[in-house]
Amino acid sequence: MVIDVSKIQSAKNGTFSFTFSFQPNATVVLNTPYQVAGEAEVNGSLTLEADAVILKSTMRVPMHYVCDRCGGAFEENLFIETNEKIVQGESEDFYTYEGSSISLIPILENEIMLHLPTHVLCRPDCKGLCKICGANLNETTCQCAQTQVGENNPFAALKGKIK
Ligand SMILES: [Zn+2]
Ligand SMILES: [Zn+2]
Structure with missing residues (x-):
């Protein structure tokens, strides 16, 4: 999903809303025993500000987990709320875009990576x-x-x- 900045500029109130699904790259779970079990669903908006674009989104990622206590496999949705700045060019602190279009999927894949749990139980009283x-x-x-x-x-x- 690539959004042109002009689309955000011409959107009502400078906010462009979106809803889409995508298959996250398998590498987002690289250092974990987990797997992405299906397509991630995301809905959110991009808002143009003076020096950045603000991404606000909610994402549901079906995950295939392995219980830390019993080793049992189970599936559960991972919900991720994102509220991040995206700036043009290079930045150490924020997500970036080049030229006039924003690639959302690499940003969302990074959000999944950052929000993966480090400890999961198949049920609270496992x-x-x-x-x-x-x-x-x-x-x-x-x-x-x-x-x-x-x-x-x-x-x-x-x-x-x-x-
Ligand atoms: Zn368990
Ligand atoms: Zn025993």
Whole structure:
């Protein structure tokens, strides 16, 4: 999605609105165990200011995650709110565009990269895996926790005393 600055200039109140879908490049999740599960949907606006174009958008990205606690795969939408300046030429601090057109997709892909979670759970109360037998405790119960309290366990003396 490439928007010509003249379109923003001629838009009502200097604000050009847009809605579109795109397939984010696979590299946005490069350093994570996650994947983008489908097309991202974005709607937002570009507003012309004296020295910049302001991008305001809301994006929904269907994600394929791996739970940090149990290793289970699950899908969930990632919602990203963006409110950023885009300036012409070069900048260390802001997104940029060259000439008279703004390429939105590289900017939006960068926003996805910046907003990827570093820690995800398949559900808030995920029980994880048993450290002894590896069973997924969301799906099954194992006997390890009970048999673990043996004679060598420092808490063995308490066994039977806790009701
Ligand atoms: Zn989990
Ligand atoms: Zn177990």
